[in-house]
Amino acid sequence: MFSLTRIGSSSLQFVKRNLSILLFLIIIFISGITFGSIAVKMLSYSEKSELVNYLSSFFQTFKGELVLQKRMLAQHAILYNLKMIVLVWTLGLSIIGMPLIPIIVFLRGFVLGFAIGFLVDELAFKGLIFALASILPHNLLVIPALILSSVAGIAFSFNLLKSRFLKFPINFAQYFFGYSTLMLLLAIILACAGIIETFLTPVLMSLVTKIIIKG
Template sequence: MFSLRQLGTSSIQFMRRNLSILLFLIIIFISGVTFGAIAVKMLSYAEKNQLVNYLANFFQNFKGKLVLQQEILAQEAVFYNLKLILLVWILGISIVGMPIIPILVFLRGFILGFAVGFLVDELAVKGFLFAVVSIVPHNLFAIPSLIIAGTAGIAFALNLFKSRFKRMPINFAQYFFGYSTLMIILAVILVTAGLIESFLTPILMSFITKTVIY
C-alpha cells in the first residue's frame, strides 16, 4: 500500500515527467474558455433573446425557495463525472482515441467561458457574482481533475505507442496499474465535485439570486 507521502512523491514525479503535456492541456482549456467568451458576442439577436428568457425563468424559479431536487441532481452530477473519467481512461488505453482528450478539455473550457461570458454580458457585476457561486466551487475540483486525467491518458497512450511501434520496453502491468490507480483517485475527487455541485452550489445560487439579483 502507498502511504500519502509516497503518493505525493509519485504525483510530483508524474507531473515533472509529463509537464509538457500538462501545459499543453492547460493552454487548450484556456483557449476553450476564451473562444467560449468570444462566442457570446457572436450570438444573433434571436439566440440571445432566447437565452435571456431562459435565464429570467431560471431566476424566477430560484426566487423565494430552492427548487432543485438535490438527490436527483447529485446522482446526475456524480454519474456524469464518473462517465467522463471513464471515457478519458478508455481513450488513454485505446491509443487511437488519444486526440479526443484535448477536444474534451477544449469543450469543457468553451462551455465555462460561454456561461460566464453570457452572465457577465447580460448582468454585469451581478452576473459575475452568480457565475462565481454557480460555476467556481465544484470546478475547483473538476477542472484540475479533468486536466490531470487528460495528461495521464495522453502520457499512457504515447508510452503504449512507443512500446508497440518503436519497440521501447515498458513494464506494462506496473504502468497500467499506476495509470488506473490515478484515475480512481481522480474519480473520487470528481465524485466530491459532483456532491458540491449538487448540495452546496444550489444553496449559494439561491442566496445570490435572492439577495443580489432580486
C-alpha cells in the same frame, strides 16, 4: 503519513515527467474558455433573447420555493463526472483515442467560457458574482481532475505508441495498474465535486439570486 507522503511524491514526479503535456492541456483549456467567451459576442439577437428569457425564468424559479431532490441531483452530478473520466480513461487505452482527449478539455473550457461570458455580458458584475457562485465551487475540483486525468490518458497512450512502434520497453501490467489507480483517485475527487455541486452550489446560487433580484 507515509502513504500520503508517498502519494504526494509520486504525484510530483508524475507532473515533472509530463510537464509538457500538462502545459499543453492548460493552454488548450484556456483557449476553450477564450473561444467560449468570444462565441457569446457572435450570438444573433434572437438567440441571445431566447437565452435571456431562459435566464430570467430561471431566476424567477429560484426566487420561489424550489424543492430540490438532492439524492437524484447528486446521482446525476456524480454519474456525469464519472462518465467523463471513464471516457478519458478509455481513450487513453488506445492510440487512436489520444487526439480526442484534448478536444474534451477544449470543450469543457468552451462551455465554461460561454456560460461565464454570457452571464457577465448580460448582468455585468452581478453576472460575474453569479458565475462564481454557480460554476466555481465544484469546478475547483473538476477542472484539475479533468486536466490531470487527460495528462495521464495522453501519457499512457503515448507510451503505448513508443512501445509498439519504437520498441520502447514497458511493463504494461504495472503501468496499467498505476494508470488505473490514478484514474480511480481522480474519480473519487470528481464524486466529491458532484456532492459539492448538489449541496453547496445551489445554496450559494440561491443567496446570489436573491441579491440579483433585489438589485
